[in-house]
Amino acid sequence: MLFKYRFLSFFGLVALCISLACKTQLDTQPLLADPELRMGKLPNGFTYYIRKNKTPEKRVTMYLASKAGSILETDQQRGIAHFIEHMSFNGTRHFPKKELSNYLEKSGVRFGADINASTGFDETVYQLPLPSDQPLLLANGLQIMRDWAQDANLQAEDVERERHVILEEKRYRQGMSQRYQEQSIPFYTNKSRYGTRLPIGTEEVLRKVTPEEIRQFYKDWYRPNLQALLVVGDIDVDQMEKEIKAKFSDLRNPDKEKERTVYRSELSGKNQYMQFIDPDLGGVSVEILLKEQAPMITTTADYRASLLKNLLGQMISSRFRGLPLASFITLEGGLTAFSVNVTTKPAETEHALKSVWLELRRMQEQGFTQGELDRVKKAYQQKMADAMKEKNKTASEVLIKPYLQHFLKGNTAIGIAGEYQLSRELIPDISLDEINKLMDVCLKSKDRDLIVKASEHNKAFLPDEGTVQGWIENVYAQNLTDFEDDLQDLSLLKKEPVPGKISAVEELKVAGIQKITLSNGMTVLLKKTDFQNDQILFKGLASGGASLYPDADYESAINAASVIGAAGAGNYNALQLGKFMVGKKVQVNPFILDQYHGFDGNTTTEDLPVMLELLHACFAEPRKDQEAYTILVERSKEELASLGNDRSRTFMDTANLVLGNNHVRKRPQTAERLNAIRLDRAFEIYKERFSDASAFTFLFVGNLDVERVKPLLEKYLGSLPSRHLHETVRDLGINVPPGRISKTVCKGTEQKSSVILAYSGALDYNFENTIKMNAIADVLKISLTDLLRDKEGATYVANAQMTLSKYPKNRFVLSVTFDCAPQNVDKLVALVQEEVDKMKQSGPSVENLQKFKAARKVGLETGAKNNEFWLGYLVSQVMNKEPLTQFYDYDAALNGITVKSVQAAAAKYISDKNLVKLILMPEKTKH
16 A cells, blocks of 8 residues: 555656646747737848738738837937937928828828827837728838838938927926936936936937938938838738838848947846925825836746736735725836835825835735635636637737837737637636735835935925835834725625616617617617627716706715715625626726716626626615725825926916806815815715616617617616606806906926917807818818928927817817917917918818818728727717717718818807917026
């Protein structure tokens, strides 16, 4: 017997050794790339990635990536990489001057929104989405990419003009965020090169850099062995590969190549302390960064390690109720960090940090529970299963991102199917012990950076490094209570619904919509689509919202959905409900706005019954939770305190008040306003708003089994009570006031001004006028960009936006906004007004109207195959009581819009007699 035991043990050991060997081999085996990806490299070193994808249909997304970012600049070149990105849009070999943007915009590709580029520390990436069923446009798109790769026209006259635009972009980015980057990046990257290479560059270089210096950087670094073209979309892969080889094979590397050094921020093993004092800061912030080198993901072991961290991050987030108090973040220079971050009122920092660290200590010493791990495993596997279901309906702009990271960082892009399979294999084997040990790594004692932030006014409240360390040590001396995983095993609803009935069904065949009326008076619109394999979006709304309550109740009314929604529903509080819903894709969000109230969310075909049950619970069985209310209000106060004295926020607060006719409901948010929220009153208002089912119209869009849905609607929506109140929005007079109003806000010392020009008035609201009014705004944006940015070089972004409202009154607001130098405000305001006058006198140019129409048509074509678009469109039609089939008339109506009709609309409605001019200026102007 003993011999037999040893014999079995020997074989068990052999089996274990074989298993471990296989596992070790598997862990070190390189991950396989997405099998649907065609990847290759030309003899000149140029890399290409091609993948066929039919979502959206007849569209393709192209990226040109170059490993030429600001990190390669010398001290005398800081800003050149970004300068070249700008210059690439000023003309190329085959598209000189502005022909490039004009050609694309006439084809419906919008500059900024579609065609765009970005410059980072390590790379510059150009992006171009195009129709793929227009051979000439697709061929020209490839030619544009080829020109950007090595044939940009860097002409002296264009450099001088673009120099001013980039300086305005630098001005546009001025503010606390930019100042913080300039101080913090050198600090947490341990004085690495990244700290002195912010892509925007330095003003000294931007003002003095010569065309020759720009061309030299372009020749040195824009070369094929540092470049890649990524093409994902509804294309023929073989044909695209042939065209890429024909078009890009003649790109040449320099005869004498500069070495492309790969820079990284190294860990020092030391702890660091930094103070950031800024006039715009409010409250006191303490952030602790526990840093690590960011790993590359190229093997199964790498992927498994990333899974561990992902699961741990979710468990930590759950312990903190989803608040961003502790999380994993990515830093510049190849670093990651476990970040602990608290922002408080002055004198409350110690208590806040200790509370967070005490919970982290509990995680570290007691570990997590098996139930917590099981839930995040289940949630992650469900997430991957959902992604797998939508594999062939995933948008090209989503699929292309991992391929970009493969080229830039070396991370293997294994594709959705690969990730799904790998997660299925690896997740079951991840143990609680591994997760718990990872907490020790997160809370390590070295490579720990401490950043404290406050204004000069609150500087005295900033703790020094020793004080923070003392607070943390004190946490480990406190008594530690056990964590309780609060679980419930109850039905979601306290009371089983008594189903109603479907009283009427109407088919709107043109729109593919079924209109259902329930016996309680509720209207339900169902639009079945196949745009996604397993997605159902919904929104339900009713008129009234917070407008139906007196000003004294406004804070309780406008916040009621957030306050009561944070309490959970039915038999479950919010934390229990989150655990109950693990593994289910269910989202239900109540909202109460100024004029409307309702719910929105999403689910899958399988989880639709649970989603409707939760929706019923939110309607009929809301909860009131003092603790959740207190946490929500206190968190809002902390966020408000962190906003501080920011001049842009102060300006926008003033603008909202003036444009809202100085109504009490448009006052800036304050702690006093938050204190005005009353839990009991909020609960009453919530129940009132959702007590009349007859007031609601619900819209469901997605892969619906209509016949399966109907009994669910009867049970969960048809069972809701109705009061048949027929409420409508109450007109509170919160409109842009008539007349000429001018207000200047002087704040801060940044040499940057912001301008808002708002034209407003009554409108004959009809289908044709809405198109004309939108045409006015869109063509104004095009012409103002050309005038203020390209010709004057006086702003970075000029924007024009039209807001149309039918209820409670037919009105429009045309807003023109831009930032500029303080000394240029009057000049640019005058130029805008001249441009508006031209619109009223002669209308838009034929070319700009063509660009408007082309962009709208492309938007319609892509929107027609998108669930989000259809839900948004139908909601708008319901809110405005317009025909649901209007979408199918849009193309013809758009074609009927002429230069003359747009001019007539502008002349009729837009008047400088009703113009609000708001300007932000610095307190002191440099001379």
